[in-house]
Amino acid sequence: MENNEVAAIFKQFALYGDLQSFKAFGGGHINSTYLSVWNQAGVQVRYTHQRINKAVFTQPEQVVANIRQVTEHIAAKLGTNAGNTPAETGIPISRRVLQLIPTRSGQFFYIDPAGEYWRTYLFIEQASTFEVMESPELAHKVGVAVGTFQHQLADYAGAPLYETIPDFHNMHSRYAQLDAAVALDAAGRLPSVRTELAFLEENRARGMILSDGLADGSLKRGITHNDTKLNNILFDDATGEAICLIDLDTVMPGTILFDTGDLIRTASNTACEDEQNLSLVRCNREIFAALTGGYLRAAGGFLTAYEKSLIAESGRVLTQIMAVRFLTDYLNGDVYYKISRPTHNLDRARTQIALMQSMDSQWEQLLRCVEQAM
Template identity: 40%
Template sequence: MYSTKIDEVIQNFDFKGDLRSYDKYGSGHINDTYLVRFTGGNYILQRINHEIFKVPEQLQENIALVTEFIGDKIEAQGGDRYRQTLTLVKTISGENFYRDSLGLYWRAYIFIDDAVSYNLVKNPDDFYQSALAFGNFQYQLSDFPVEKLHYTIPKFHHTPTRFDSFIKAVEADKKDRVKLVQDEINFILERKAFTNLLWDYHEEGKLPLRVTHNDTKLNNVLIDARTGEGLCVVDLDTVMPGFTLDDFGDSIRFGATTGAEDERDLSKVNFDLELYSVYVKGYLEGCQGTLTDLEIELFPEGAKMMTLECGIRFLMDYLEGDTYFKIAYDDHNLVRARTQFKLVADMEENWDAMKDVVNEYL
């Protein structure tokens, strides 16, 4: 239903050439995405989900600031800004987004050709390249004034708040599903104290806020199809102030696993210590010395925190009737939650080994 005004939308962006075609593109959970083909080049067109991102104007301001900052650095170093970072396409009136006659918000990017992304780690080098890319993203923005950025989703990775919201969802039990997930609820309750750890360090002045991506899944890095090297970080909706541990941890929970995020058979879902080690190496190389010793020391905590938090979010969405994440079947979010909790349990079993890996860099 959201594509009913797409012709109107296309006409209001400053695309080059004549329209050839457009098709649905990608598999994102949140926004609707199209590949739009013009004689002058290809573009990505996205409807911004303003039910989740309540102030799209601020979201787009964040993206414009960050991509222009990175693009200028790339250009100064002799690189290709149109290939190594996202480039927004302005509307014909010069704006970074378009609001259509239905009140829906849209944005467009120049399409990056000869690039691929992966939903699951196929080999360690792919994961290493994504680590380099996200680490480099952190490095490129290490001197960006973080206070200029808006919080596109307030307290997005504030795990204590996520825990409190989850408890309210359990108490409300809108869909009468609590009775079906008591084991999963208990799993979360047993780790309540842990959810405060990172924010306690921050309040003590020990953990800084940085510009963070906040959705560092493997499939949010474009890999150069010709060289196999990490090329460009995409999906910048959640770029805002946060902990580098959020970015590191989200990558581990998504990539250092032997199973998909929605694998029903939990025997196929295991924490992969080798991939974790590969990512630590690549991420630190990409960051180029910008992280503190405490941030590096807390990599295992970051991995566990983001995995637990994501499981909490999936389970809460299941309890509330699947209003946030797109689902393909009734218990999709429950399946997703269970994979995250399996990974948390595996991390806990491998805790000493995870610590040993990071200690090599301290």
């Protein structure tokens, strides 16, 4: 798009003052993001603007509706001090929860002449994200952040949220997709993945525990972020404390163990998600203990006994579901995830399997970590 077209879109939102500049921002793979600077009576204020990817989110208005419901609930709770933690004392609410900016017509998204959906947030200043889990101390803070987010939403009683990506963490659905990919073998790669398929088949039944728990009611349905990786948490530059979860596009109904599991999967892995040297892949038990300790500090008061018993299992399940998804895409010819080498998705799947195997090799110790945290 031309710069004047982009600027015209920004001006559809209720932003006042003079637009000084804007640029592409962030490294996200889904939405297109810009950062703009506005002069408001001599004060510079920044905003982020995102064009929502309709190929991934087929009903963008539902994505925005979910985000609005969740952020307004959290802001209201923070306003009564019900959602505060001691580390957040004195930090303004506008820095602890994303704030959607309405359009000049009062909606919270704008549809441009090409039919693309846009939204705008107030930019949270003096905050940063991390790409690498640097220490158990950081892991503890991350666990507190995710537990606090869940605690803030535990009593949500507003309009039901939309399921913007149906069956996103439904293991039955993901295995059905894998089975279809195996039957079709569209890219002719089936002979090269027999070992991986055998492992995933051996673990098929065990991996269903969260999906089955939601289906039979043994796990309660709540609100989940669904992408609780480290770089989706903002930390205050001055204090180093976690202050806000971002990237709320996948906020949906589900079991909170989806978030706990993804947190464990992404944070406890000692290697990159696409590591080719599998000897580097392991579950760091010290990080795991710090994560679960911080998480239970914030979330332990509203979890059921059954949910607590599945905290370690949730990490294994979410690792398994990503192994299934990566291998499915590899068999289909790499049609979903971006790749930078022919075996990229296979490498990703193998890394997830290696992480599961590392968890299994120290399973009793991981369970004891959770018990000690409780």
